[in-house]
Amino acid sequence: xxxxxxxxxxxxxxxxxxxxxxxxxCKQTWTNRPGAEYMYFNNVETKPGLGYxxxxxxxxxxxxxxxxxxxxxxRLKGGSRLRRLLSIFYNPDLPTIxxxxxxxxxxxxxxxxxxxxxxxxxxxxxxALTGREMNPTWGANxxxxxxxxxxxxxxxxxxxxxxxxxxxxxxSVFMFYLPRICEHCLNPSCVASCPSxxxxxxxxxxxxxxxxxxxxxxxxxxxxxxYKKVYFNHRTGKxxxxxxxxxxxxxxxxxxxxxxxxxxxxxxxxxLYDADAVAGAAATPDPQDLYEAQLSVFLDxxxxxxxxxAERQGVPHxxxxxxxxxxxxxxIARHRVALPLHPEFRTMPMVWYIPPLSxxxxxxxxxxxDDADPAAVFATIDALRVPVEYLANLFxxxxxxxVRASLQKLAVLRAMxxxxxxxxxxxxxAALGGLSDADAEDLFRLLAIGRYEDRYVVPPAHAEDAGRxxxxxxxxxxxxxxxxxxxxxxxxxxxxxxxxxxDRQGRLHLALSPGGRPAPRGPSVEGNE
Amino acid sequence: MSGASGxxxxxxxxxxxxxxxxxxxxxxxxxxxxxxxxxxxxSRSTELxxxxxxxxxxxxxxxxxxxxxxxxxxxxxxxxRWTRDxxxxxxxxxxxxxxxxxxxAVLVIGGxxxxxxxxxxxxxxRATTxxxxxxxxxxxxxxxxxxxxxxxxxxxxxxxxDYRQSVSLWFRGLFVGNPDVRAIAHAPIxxxxxxxxxxxxxxxxxxxxxxxxxxxxxxxxxRPFVVYxxxxxxxxxxxxxxxxxxxxxxxxx
Numbered sequence: 122x123x124x125x126x127x128x129x130x131x132x133x134x135x136x137x138x139x140x141x142x143x144x145x146x147c148k149q150t151w152t153n154r155p156g157a158e159y160m161y162f163n164n165v166e167t168k169p170g171l172g173y174x175x176x177x178x179x180x181x182x183x184x185x186x187x188x189x190x191x192x193x194x195x196r197l198k199g200g201s202r203l204r205r206l207l208s209i210f211y212n213p214d215l216p217t218i219x220x221x222x223x224x225x226x227x228x229x230x231x232x233x234x235x236x237x238x239x240x241x242x243x244x245x246x247x248x249a250l251t252g253r254e255m256n257p258t259w260g261a262n263x264x265x266x267x268x269x270x271x272x273x274x275x276x277x278x279x280x281x282x283x284x285x286x287x288x289x290x291x292x293s294v295f296m297f298y299l300p301r302i303c304e305h306c307l308n309p310s311c312v313a314s315c316p317s318x319x320x321x322x323x324x325x326x327x328x329x330x331x332x333x334x335x336x337x338x339x340x341x342x343x344x345x346x347x348y349k350k351v352y353f354n355h356r357t358g359k360x361x362x363x364x365x366x367x368x369x370x371x372x373x374x375x376x377x378x379x380x381x382x383x384x385x386x387x388x389x390x391x392x393l394y395d396a397d398a399v400a401g402a403a404a405t406p407d408p409q410d411l412y413e414a415q416l417s418v419f420l421d422x423x424x425x426x427x428x429x430x431a432e433r434q435g436v437p438h439x440x441x442x443x444x445x446x447x448x449x450x451x452x453i454a455r456h457r458v459a460l461p462l463h464p465e466f467r468t469m470p471m472v473w474y475i476p477p478l479s480x481x482x483x484x485x486x487x488x489x490x491d492d493a494d495p496a497a498v499f500a501t502i503d504a505l506r507v508p509v510e511y512l513a514n515l516f517x518x519x520x521x522x523x524v525r526a527s528l529q530k531l532a533v534l535r536a537m538x539x540x541x542x543x544x545x546x547x548x549x550x551a552a553l554g555g556l557s558d559a560d561a562e563d564l565f566r567l568l569a570i571g572r573y574e575d576r577y578v579v580p581p582a583h584a585e586d587a588g589r590x591x592x593x594x595x596x597x598x599x600x601x602x603x604x605x606x607x608x609x610x611x612x613x614x615x616x617x618x619x620x621x622x623x624d625r626q627g628r629l630h631l632a633l634s635p636g637g638r639p640a641p642r643g644p645s646v647e648g649n650e
Numbered sequence: 651m652s653g654a655s656g657x658x659x660x661x662x663x664x665x666x667x668x669x670x671x672x673x674x675x676x677x678x679x680x681x682x683x684x685x686x687x688x689x690x691x692x693s694r695s696t697e698l699x700x701x702x703x704x705x706x707x708x709x710x711x712x713x714x715x716x717x718x719x720x721x722x723x724x725x726x727x728x729x730x731r732w733t734r735d736x737x738x739x740x741x742x743x744x745x746x747x748x749x750x751x752x753x754x755a756v757l758v759i760g761g762x763x764x765x766x767x768x769x770x771x772x773x774x775x776r777a778t779t780x781x782x783x784x785x786x787x788x789x790x791x792x793x794x795x796x797x798x799x800x801x802x803x804x805x806x807x808x809x810x811x812d813y814r815q816s817v818s819l820w821f822r823g824l825f826v827g828n829p830d831v832r833a834i835a836h837a838p839i840x841x842x843x844x845x846x847x848x849x850x851x852x853x854x855x856x857x858x859x860x861x862x863x864x865x866x867x868x869x870x871x872x873r874p875f876v877v878y879x880x881x882x883x884x885x886x887x888x889x890x891x892x893x894x895x896x897x898x899x900x901x902x903x
Binding site: 197202203205206208209210211212213215216217218250251252253308309312313315316317318320321322323324325333334335336337338339340353355356357358359 | 688689691692693694695696697698699700701704705708709711712713773774777778862865866867868869870871873875876877878879880
């Protein structure tokens with residue numbers, strides 16, 4: 122058993138209002154640079170919809186992720202290593218900019234330079250690739266709130282895979298938002314696809330990064346990632362991806378997307394897992410068993426044997442304690458309300474989702490919380506507007522039982538708390554999803570109260586490692602600080618993004634100051650300045 | 651320097667000074683760029699911008715180039731004596747050289763035609779090309795066109811020219827410090843142009859996108875799939891650079 126820790130995010134889709142604040146703040150932090158215009162380390166998709174890039178979930182087309190060969194062994198869906206080397210001059214599975222959208226800006230100068238006249242001057246769109254005028258025909262949010270859904274939403278691969286016929290007429294239409302970041306998988310196919318060895322998974326916290334200095338622009342990470350969360354910078358010729366805001370995580374702070382989430386729907390915590398069991402679990406024959414297989418890889422930090430073994434193998438003591446308080450562990454393993462996104466890609470993703478307990482389609486079934494008949498809650502689940510089968514295609518490779526179980530738990534929780542508030546008796550009994558009072562209390566604490574310190578349990582990287590960590594940044598591709606990044610004194614946000622430094626007493630100093638200059642700071646422990 | 655005796659100053663410049671200077675630039679330039687510009691060291695692929703033409707142009711050009719490089723090794727680096735000693739008659743060598751060379755030439759020129767058209771006429775691709783890349787690509791195009799005239803025009807269709815008795819002697823002489831200037835100086839002008847431009851390409855190579863040629867990731871075949879990295883101490887920044895690397899080479903960031 123090899124115990125490793127991985128930072129993990131859980132998103133409660135019930136709470137997402139689709140405001141895109143996470144996308145905006147992420148973009149402002151990481152990808153507001155030339156060459157990165159079309160990159161969204163975090164984006165929010167309206168489901169059903171084609172997604173970004175278009176139809177990225179259809180691995181029959183894009184060949185991302187892993188598959189099993191005839192002998193049941195795991196191999197990259199994009200073909201053998203040799204095939205990759207031979208097709209290095211032309212990657213057949215790479216999306217083009219058309220599959221994302223041609224990035225554009227506006228000719229703002231015209232607002233000032235336009236000759237005086239009676240009409241307000243208007244600005245035209247300019248392609249960020251060529252500088253020429255262009256007409257945008259697609260974008261990251263083109264399908265926002267089901268825009269164009271009657272024409273296109275049925276092309277959503279999750280709908281195509283449904284047995285039940287979906288009709289998107291006005292009465293039966295459904296939608297919810299799906300915020301997406303890099304999954305920081307336990308079995309990352311992007312890392313396995315990179316011929317240069319520039320991509321890596323950090324041993325300490327599992328964050329998957331691109332070494333900007335070692336990337337040679339062969340682009341197989343882009344096609345290898347089934348979530349299409351590695352992007353190719355068209356100016357620098359290097360791959361970039363979501364960094365899980367590692368400078369913040371190391372300082373014990375939540376990621377920017379989590380911190381700024383208006384709906385407070387994101388949870389961050391550690392998951393301990395057995396690294397030796399990952400490959401075996403990812404090779405589970407039936408894709409519908411992959412959800413359970415991934416659960417079996419996770420280790421229970423409350424188990425004294427696991428904790429002892431973790432510390433023996435170098436996981437710091439406070440990290441083990443943090444893993445016990447991890448909201449991710451509670452939601453994923455204890456309560457089993459969170460589910461992975463597309464486990465059938467076999468990458469063992471580490472960003473999980475609590476399915477949306479959407480409005481009920483049938484108003485009469487809304488009386489699900491009937492005190493006299495608690496079991497009516499079950500009927501409610503199947504009358505939900507979002508078809509359970511659709512959610513199952515997203516989260517469990519089509520297996521409806523785990524999705525139904527999760528939704529039932531959430532519904533029962535609501536009924537219980539409602540009864541408590543109104544002072545009416547509510548005895549769910551053993552039939553109702555096995556939700557004990559203690560479990561309900563814990564779920565209520567996490568989902569309804571959701572205090573900051575309960576949502577984000579991020580143990581800081583160790584002070585004694587700080588100097589070495591910061592030295593690693595400069596070589597491992599903090600995209601802010603790389604050549605041409607805004608941190609290099611270009612046209613971006615402040616220099617000196619090293620968010621936190623510790624002084625000799627181990628106190629934390631935040632070094633982010635307005636005006637682009639690093640704040641004055643005391644003696645630092647790192648040795649490379 | 652017996653081979654250089656009796657050579658004029660322009661001949662000395664073209665066939666002794668230029669090769670050694672560009673070789674020095676080639677070696678030192680690569681070391682320098684590798685140390686200072688890891689971030690700029692990339693294939694600078696434009697597949698994201700344009701894919702349909704690249705699908706044909708790029709593989710055909712690259713594999714054709716491999717064939718052409720192999721042909722140069724056989725024809726220029728391997729002495730004529732060796733092929734004669736293993737029993738290959740001159741006529742057979744000539745026939746192989748002309749026909750295999752023509753095959754490679756067709757691949758290379760076909761690929762180059764597609765890639766050049768793509769680079770010139772597809773606006774998105776053209777916008778990514780830096781000045782130093784233009785220089786390298788134009789020089790490369792000249793070298794290729796001259797090489798094809800030699801292979802197809804002279805050796806396949808024309809009367810043929812035994813470059814192994816002249817150009818090869820001079821070229822190999824460069825590496826033992828005794829280049830035969832007269833041999834190359836009396837070769838047909840096409841061969842002279844081809845050689846001179848080839849040296850110029852080597853001179854700009856380290857500063858252009860051509861550096862990606864040295865990064866063909868063969869070791870990927872043996873590497874474990876998932877790479878883990880631990881937090882390890884790394885080298886500090888180069889003194890005086892404050893972490894910046896050279897900005898002027900390669901692409902405009």
